Amino acid sequence: MLVVAFVSFSLFNFVGDPINNMVGEETSDEERAEIRETLGLMDPIHIQFTRFVVNASKGEFGISYQLRRPVSELITERMPATIELVVISALIALISGTLLGVYTGINRKGFLSDIILAVSLLGVSLPTFVIGILFIYLFSVILGILPSFGRGEVVDLGFWTTGFLTISGLKAIILPSVTLSLFQMTYIIRLVRAEMMEILQTDYIKFARARGISEKSIKYKHALKNGLIPVITIAGINIGTLIAFSIITETVFQWPGMGFLFIQAVQFVDIPIMSAYLVFIAFVFVMINFIVDILYYFIDPRIRVKGDVSSG
Amino acid sequence: MSFLKINNLSVDYRMRKETVYAAKNVNIDVNKGEILGLVGESGSGKSTVGNAIINLIDEPGKVSSGSIILGEINIHEDPKNIIKYRGKKIGLIFQDPQTSLNPILTIGEQLIETIQTHLELNNEEAKNRSISLLKEVGIKDAESRFDNYPHQFSGGMRQRVVISLALCCEPELLIADEPTTALDVSIQSQILDLIKRLTKERNLAAILITHDMGVIAETADRVAVMKSGNLVEIGVTKEILTNPKETYTKSLVSSVPPTNKKISRFVIIEKENKNNKENNLKILNRWTKKEIMKQDLVQVKNLSKSFDDNFFTESSKNSVMAVNDVSFEIKQGESFGLVGESGSGKSTIAKIIVNLFKPSSGDIFFDNICITKIKKNLEMMKFRKQIQMIFQDPYSSLNGRLKVKDIVSEPIKLHNPSISRKDLDNYVFDLLESVELIQNSADRYPHEFSGGQRQRISIARALATQPRLLVCDEPTSALDVSIQAQILNLLKDLQEQLNLTILFISHDLPVVRQMCDRIGVLKDGKLCEVSNTEKLFLEPQHDYTKELLRLMPKIESIYN
Amino acid sequence: MFQVDNNTLSAWGRIKDSDIYYSFIKSPTAIISSVILFIIFFCSFFVELVTPYNPFDPSSLSLMDAFTPPSWTDDGLAKFILGTDGQGRDMLSTILYGSRISLIVGFSAIIFSLILGVSLGLTAGYFGGKYEMIVMRLTDVQLTVPSILMALLVDGIARGLISREMHDEMAIYVLIFAIGISEWPQFARVSRAATLVEKNKDYVSASTIIGVSNIIIMFKHILPNILRPVLVIGTIGLALAIIAESTLSFLGVGVPPTTPSLGTLIRLGNDFLFSGEWWITFFPAIFLVILAFSINLLGDWMRDTLNPRLNK
Numbered sequence A: 001m002l003v004v005a006f007v008s009f010s011l012f013n014f015v016g017d018p019i020n021n022m023v024g025e026e027t028s029d030e031e032r033a034e035i036r037e038t039l040g041l042m043d044p045i046h047i048q049f050t051r052f053v054v055n056a057s058k059g060e061f062g063i064s065y066q067l068r069r070p071v072s073e074l075i076t077e078r079m080p081a082t083i084e085l086v087v088i089s090a091l092i093a094l095i096s097g098t099l100l101g102v103y104t105g106i107n108r109k110g111f112l113s114d115i116i117l118a119v120s121l122l123g124v125s126l127p128t129f130v131i132g133i134l135f136i137y138l139f140s141v142i143l144g145i146l147p148s149f150g151r152g153e154v155v156d157l158g159f160w161t162t163g164f165l166t167i168s169g170l171k172a173i174i175l176p177s178v179t180l181s182l183f184q185m186t187y188i189i190r191l192v193r194a195e196m197m198e199i200l201q202t203d204y205i206k207f208a209r210a211r212g213i214s215e216k217s218i219k220y221k222h223a224l225k226n227g228l229i230p231v232i233t234i235a236g237i238n239i240g241t242l243i244a245f246s247i248i249t250e251t252v253f254q255w256p257g258m259g260f261l262f263i264q265a266v267q268f269v270d271i272p273i274m275s276a277y278l279v280f281i282a283f284v285f286v287m288i289n290f291i292v293d294i295l296y297y298f299i300d301p302r303i304r305v306k307g308d309v310s311s312g
Numbered sequence B: 001m002s003f004l005k006i007n008n009l010s011v012d013y014r015m016r017k018e019t020v021y022a023a024k025n026v027n028i029d030v031n032k033g034e035i036l037g038l039v040g041e042s043g044s045g046k047s048t049v050g051n052a053i054i055n056l057i058d059e060p061g062k063v064s065s066g067s068i069i070l071g072e073i074n075i076h077e078d079p080k081n082i083i084k085y086r087g088k089k090i091g092l093i094f095q096d097p098q099t100s101l102n103p104i105l106t107i108g109e110q111l112i113e114t115i116q117t118h119l120e121l122n123n124e125e126a127k128n129r130s131i132s133l134l135k136e137v138g139i140k141d142a143e144s145r146f147d148n149y150p151h152q153f154s155g156g157m158r159q160r161v162v163i164s165l166a167l168c169c170e171p172e173l174l175i176a177d178e179p180t181t182a183l184d185v186s187i188q189s190q191i192l193d194l195i196k197r198l199t200k201e202r203n204l205a206a207i208l209i210t211h212d213m214g215v216i217a218e219t220a221d222r223v224a225v226m227k228s229g230n231l232v233e234i235g236v237t238k239e240i241l242t243n244p245k246e247t248y249t250k251s252l253v254s255s256v257p258p259t260n261k262k263i264s265r266f267v268i269i270e271k272e273n274k275n276n277k278e279n280n281l282k283i284l285n286r287w288t289k290k291e292i293m294k295q296d297l298v299q300v301k302n303l304s305k306s307f308d309d310n311f312f313t314e315s316s317k318n319s320v321m322a323v324n325d326v327s328f329e330i331k332q333g334e335s336f337g338l339v340g341e342s343g344s345g346k347s348t349i350a351k352i353i354v355n356l357f358k359p360s361s362g363d364i365f366f367d368n369i370c371i372t373k374i375k376k377n378l379e380m381m382k383f384r385k386q387i388q389m390i391f392q393d394p395y396s397s398l399n400g401r402l403k404v405k406d407i408v409s410e411p412i413k414l415h416n417p418s419i420s421r422k423d424l425d426n427y428v429f430d431l432l433e434s435v436e437l438i439q440n441s442a443d444r445y446p447h448e449f450s451g452g453q454r455q456r457i458s459i460a461r462a463l464a465t466q467p468r469l470l471v472c473d474e475p476t477s478a479l480d481v482s483i484q485a486q487i488l489n490l491l492k493d494l495q496e497q498l499n500l501t502i503l504f505i506s507h508d509l510p511v512v513r514q515m516c517d518r519i520g521v522l523k524d525g526k527l528c529e530v531s532n533t534e535k536l537f538l539e540p541q542h543d544y545t546k547e548l549l550r551l552m553p554k555i556e557s558i559y560n
Numbered sequence C: 001m002f003q004v005d006n007n008t009l010s011a012w013g014r015i016k017d018s019d020i021y022y023s024f025i026k027s028p029t030a031i032i033s034s035v036i037l038f039i040i041f042f043c044s045f046f047v048e049l050v051t052p053y054n055p056f057d058p059s060s061l062s063l064m065d066a067f068t069p070p071s072w073t074d075d076g077l078a079k080f081i082l083g084t085d086g087q088g089r090d091m092l093s094t095i096l097y098g099s100r101i102s103l104i105v106g107f108s109a110i111i112f113s114l115i116l117g118v119s120l121g122l123t124a125g126y127f128g129g130k131y132e133m134i135v136m137r138l139t140d141v142q143l144t145v146p147s148i149l150m151a152l153l154v155d156g157i158a159r160g161l162i163s164r165e166m167h168d169e170m171a172i173y174v175l176i177f178a179i180g181i182s183e184w185p186q187f188a189r190v191s192r193a194a195t196l197v198e199k200n201k202d203y204v205s206a207s208t209i210i211g212v213s214n215i216i217i218m219f220k221h222i223l224p225n226i227l228r229p230v231l232v233i234g235t236i237g238l239a240l241a242i243i244a245e246s247t248l249s250f251l252g253v254g255v256p257p258t259t260p261s262l263g264t265l266i267r268l269g270n271d272f273l274f275s276g277e278w279w280i281t282f283f284p285a286i287f288l289v290i291l292a293f294s295i296n297l298l299g300d301w302m303r304d305t306l307n308p309r310l311n312k
Helices: A002-014 A018-022 A029-039 A045-057 A071-106 A111-125 A128-142 A167-200 A203-210 A215-252 A258-267 A271-299 B046-053 B079-085 B107-118 B123-136 B155-167 B185-202 B213-219 B237-242 B247-255 B346-353 B377-386 B404-415 B421-434 B439-443 B451-463 B481-498 B509-515 B533-538 B543-551 B555-559 C011-017 C019-025 C028-045 C091-127 C129-144 C147-161 C164-199 C202-210 C214-250 C262-270 C279-306
Strands: B004-014 B019-030 B035-040 B061-070 B090-093 B173-177 B205-210 B222-227 B230-236 B296-307 B320-331 B335-339 B361-366 B387-390 B469-473 B501-506 B518-523 B526-532
Touching: A071 A111, A071 A167, A071 A215, A071 A258, A071 A271, A111 A167, A111 C214, A111 C279, A128 A167, A128 A215, A128 C214, A128 C262, A128 C279, A167 A215, A203 A215, A203 B090, A203 B155, A215 A258, A215 A271, A215 B107, A215 C147, A258 A271, A258 C147, A271 C147, B004 B046, B019 B035, B019 B046, B019 B061, B019 B205, B035 B046, B035 B185, B035 B213, B046 B061, B046 B173, B046 B205, B090 B155, B107 B123, B107 B155, B123 B155, B155 B185, B173 B185, B185 B205, B185 B213, B185 B543, B205 B213, B213 B237, B213 B555, B222 B237, B222 B247, B230 B237, B230 B247, B237 B555, B247 B481, B296 B346, B296 B501, B320 B335, B320 B346, B320 B361, B320 B501, B320 B526, B335 B346, B335 B509, B346 B469, B346 B501, B377 B387, B387 B451, B387 C202, B404 B421, B404 B439, B404 B451, B404 C202, B421 B439, B421 B451, B451 B481, B451 C202, B469 B481, B481 B509, B501 B509, B509 B533, B518 B533, B518 B543, B526 B533, B526 B543, C019 C028, C019 C279, C028 C091, C028 C279, C091 C129, C091 C164, C091 C214, C091 C262, C091 C279, C129 C164, C147 C164, C147 C214, C164 C214, C202 C214, C214 C262, C214 C279, C262 C279
Parallel strands: B019 B230, B035 B205, B035 B222, B090 B173, B173 B205, B335 B501, B335 B518, B387 B469, B469 B501
Antiparallel strands: B004 B019, B004 B061, B222 B230, B296 B320, B296 B361, B518 B526
16 A cells, blocks of 8 residues: 555656646746745655655545646545446446356356357457447447436435436446446456366365265355355456456546546646546555455355364 | 176277277176275276276266176166265275365265265254264264364374265265375374274275285285276285286286395396396496495484475464484495385485585585585585486476487586587487487487386486485385386496495385385484384384384285 | 387477367367468558558548448448548558557567566566565556556556657557556466476476576576466467557557557547448457457467366
């Protein structure tokens, strides 16, 4: 976390001269020095860094060069849109990905498995933005049943704006969330499938067969439980990746979330927004890793119960 | 009428080039209350027969013909029905207890599930039955261990759990596929005793699949010998081991190192060595032979090694002492044996002597020079030349991406960079000849050779630097017994002709007895005793040595 | 007595005899995808020979030809098989030129990350200790940061550091660096894991005992033995790199429109999607998908063949 904070601070500090970005060409040198002073840019590096960390922990990242509004305000405004999108996509990707992965892992040679696998390979080959464009063309341009951009009507709950409460909001989230989840879903299918196939080859599955345990129990109890352990890790990485890929989806569908904000920031070298976004992402990743570790502890007995081999 | 009758069983594997018969027209019968030993070298099809009985053959293999009659019923008549017999009528035990149990289910869950699959018992009854079973196979505190996960048990205990799982529904036939190969000698004898006891008590028909003639001699009532998918001979164990009729059985029996006496060479029956023992090896022309003096070549002084890994693991306090204050000497020209079970530190000592590890404390003197203190690389090279090693696993000890020629010539070029191309080739040929490999082996890749041939290549590579000390770390334990005999013969011949000093490391007491002049016994990193070979076997001093000798499976036990 | 059969196989004979060759000629998907890839590679790299038009030569362009639909539609012209774009450029030629840029970026990025990742992974696995810990922590951190985000960041920083005029020239190198730096952890992880396995094999110990130096052991003995998994990752990584390139270009932070890659073409065409000129975005997108799909098919086949454990 601190590392990321430092990186984003360095971004802030060393990439270009922020003053140049903030003021026009005609500003005099004295004026520049004055702004520099008020921004505290003359202080030694470590003091600046401490200030940055303190401010960041309070959620203050300064003022956007480009939009001339406080970054924290921009982020809170955009955050609900991104989070709603990511959560819906994560659910779609995880649930359908795991189900299909288990199915194809268990029924290795079926016709349906072959189809699912071919489609999933195609899914890995389809860039998210191409899927988005195809969807827009199909559902918005040709069929005209779903909106191609924006969030639809949103309900303001004070601290949160949600699209879940209106029909247009729900309609608007379908295309972006499906688009976003497809790429991840195909990944999960393939990972879960490989995992299931590997487990079905292990000695303990063979031993269970030799004991006459029914195929149903072997597949859905013995193999599935072991197979689902890595899914937790996948799910963790998955959410992180979804946030990153939401940048693309938000651009294609002009979804008013943080990713869209970020991509504009990159194009205009709007450092405060970039570093704030980075800190936010880092925070999310750290949280996810933490949760994944805790989940492992509860699910995998090999971690939970320390070996007590001595009594052998 | 036998309880189990295997009639004309054949198993095929359809490969892309040909169909491989893993078993061909095998006829075996087993009675109740007896243990049938199924013995053979790797690839003989012995495990295939075991798996075929319950129709559990890996793809693309399949049972192509034959019938399995259990009691009165042909259980292979309807392949769909076989699942009813698995676990219920037939219990199977696999080789490796580490991987046989599902790691995320408790042993109780696994037992109860198996019991309830076959018997109509409620949870309470199934649990009681499981606990009494666990007690029967010798697990203490069965009630509290019931809810433990497999990783909380040691290897031997886990194999007991596996046995209890195989027996939990009172099968009448027990098939044990190399049940003790992954275990140490002391645990091996416990598990074998357990199987013997259960067979008698429960009046089971048992099939014990193994490669170990000693185990057969001590456990099996009758024995079936298999070779390349065919049944060679079947009969009462004593009869087969003492008076084999078939040539193959004879050679198999004569290859087994006797435990009660020392023989000079193994008799190789099947393939007679077209030996060049009389005419000198060409390699001798190149060899600068050092005369054997009555001196120590190696002195190991107060050697200790502890492994505490990096600072990831906080538990550096309880770091393991792999080697603990070990001292011994190896005289010039002798074979010194180090024996011990897994984890005794014998391989660690070998690796310190060849300078793969640095000792934590203590020193090693080679030719009266302390080699553990050498810092300079150049200085070290002089000793690297003189100490070479042969490894256990013939598959991993050769780089599969290099031709044999390149493998054997690498050390020559390194220590003699100016050697001419032609001379180098001849040198390689001479080395290959010395290990009884033909010249055109040089242009092949390791995967084209069998395990025994690979081990010969390893020896050729080790000889390339003209070493004085050859460290052999379990050089034959991955090999079949007939190949082992050939390799041991070769090592003896080379030692004699090249004045080599050998440090021979093994867990296999009979082999050590054949190979070594003096022996050191290791336990948990400590040296128990060092003694002349015959003295050690006849009058062991240390309790642990006595224990090891008592538990070692003896092929001669059949005479008693 | 240790006679092995006498006919030593030639190198080609060895290849023909190998299981890999056998599995290749038995797998229609592997053959078809390699043929497609060969055609695409050939046409892209020798594009001057294949197409009659140079879409970047302004004198050959005529605005009169702009927005010509594909040749099989009513308004199509036979000389523009896939139609033309808004500036009258022939779509097919433009796509091939674009695919050359995409392939160059993809290959360079993957080679860059392969060299970086393998050398770090190999040395980390071989030497172990704190060095290994630092390298692996680094890959862990970077693996949690999704590659597209990483690439965006690098690009953003580069924009800040390089002046705007310079940027268009440097864009392609920045892009290669950005994608390459985001893919290397995969290679590092795989090659470290493989090195750990190889390092513990006895042939490495044997070489050490003989006195072979660390560098020679690493590069002569270990490297050839870990190349298989690296190659699989590399193939799949190539598809990912090409997708990443097009995604970045689509977002407008990749290669500049003056030398458009496939992603740039899709972005430019996207503006015309709603006005009915679907082919301007559709064909580059399809081309990209076919390219990525073929590479993935080949990679998938490679993984199944080179990893026989799952393929029993």
